[in-house]
Amino acid sequence: MIDNNLNIIYSSDDNYCIYMGVSILSVLENNKNFNSINIYIVDNNISDGNKLELKKLVDSYQRNIIFIGFEKYKKYLNLNMEWQISISSYARLFVANMLPSNVNKVLYFDCDTLIVDSLDELWNQDIKDFYVAGVCDTVPSNTKQAIGLNSTDFYINAGMILINLKKWREDNLEKRLLDFIDDYNGNVIHHDQGVINGVIKNKKILPLKYNLMTSYLMMSREDIIKFYKVEDSFYSQEQIDKAIENPVYIHYTPGFTTRPWVKGCKHPYVDLYWKYLKLTPWKDFKPIKNNEKFHVKMVNWIYLNLPFDVADFLCKSLMKVTGRG
Template identity: 50%
Template structure:
């Protein structure tokens, strides 16, 4: 596989197609140095109209190609007992070894709620030190770790951006191990597929620089507040690493983190305008901010944790 050829995987339903389009445009806009970027999209019932818009977005760039992968045949392999709302599209990454062609040795998986801000050449060429995947460490509490078999001192990664060595993934049967892990938890795993991957790959992943998955929490909470709230014992990124990542992010990940997403009217993210700047270049140019449909108590909790230190 050529180092100047990048394989990227997204997974989306029709509801997130607009946000996927923004992510794809930002990816291609900043990565014209690649000879070819093949974008695989796990298609969880994306409408024909939105597929046309996604293809139109990629057609603006000479080095891009989109390939849709139907998700329907894989859904039946999941036996879930979910207790809160999440798109099942998120679980698609567990089947990447079977979905993608056998001759693909490496893939960059990304969630749809991201903005790529610079070239990903250095990320794509990262040496994973013989690990199955590279990911950015996340801020979670001890109970979240304990729920998937981790100790307080163990590192926990966010699965929104994953640089995956598919050779090792296949050789170690990671997908099969993930399905078995879900079954052992009676179909209910904290943080869903992310928790599953952390439980299966505990200590067997490479920590990427924070700039490759800069999450909302680092803008909403100060470094001190993050450490206090999450009580992290696992040697998180240093203060300077976080501040530099905030100044020069490579990938912004718009997780909610006590606010909403940029496409919701009352979003507090300081870089929400990046989303709207990019959408103006896509077939979704006429999109408007959505009304916040969060429950009143969710809004109250969000306000509390953003504003009240006690």
């Protein structure tokens, strides 16, 4: 049966609220065919002004927006690690309790994304036998092994996941996720994404077009295998080419390009990002300064401007000399 009532959940603090707004705008623009769209936002101290602008934006498309406070869930997280991401990301672990019991599935979207086509096919994937469906990420075997996976096990990027809330609730998956964090003394590689992959071994793997990450745009399949030291068991070059030709979900992950809202971004879809941003209440927003460390900027420049094999050799040699390798 076709489900024409879409549920999406985001999680953000005030720093990422504008970028989340761009993503939401892109959803609304490209999914007018749905009967209803409910957009749930996990609110990690978003300002009243920004929440008002988000509400006006969603109301203008005659869709629904629901804010969920994150504060009461944070106390269940026993974390012990340095921060590379916002704690807002961990909201993914609590979605089954956050949403009404009659909501049986939801799409979780990261804020640094654009949705450039209809979500029909993605939303109507059959996941009755799975907790989640997602797209393969580019991670090496040692990252998988660090969370108890085999090198050939699938590892998904949690920036876009289709979640079977009914199954999560029935099997009390939230407790298993939190117990996993405790088992690792609050220090799981890749944060909540590592937790999700470590606990959920059986995941439905989706076509790459549903989470087209920057690495797939910047490197060939062969170069991805070399650079990330991944097993030769993920998407074919043909599958990658098809996703690049017709993406549904563009994920602006770091990958030599910086983020699209940062000055000097070299992402292939940076202009498209600004096209959508200009349609939001934050249309006067200006690109922010690139505050990446010098060695990061240098590595990005080398990979963007030199043949991959040359860049890879040069950067790895530099990292050994500087003690970063």
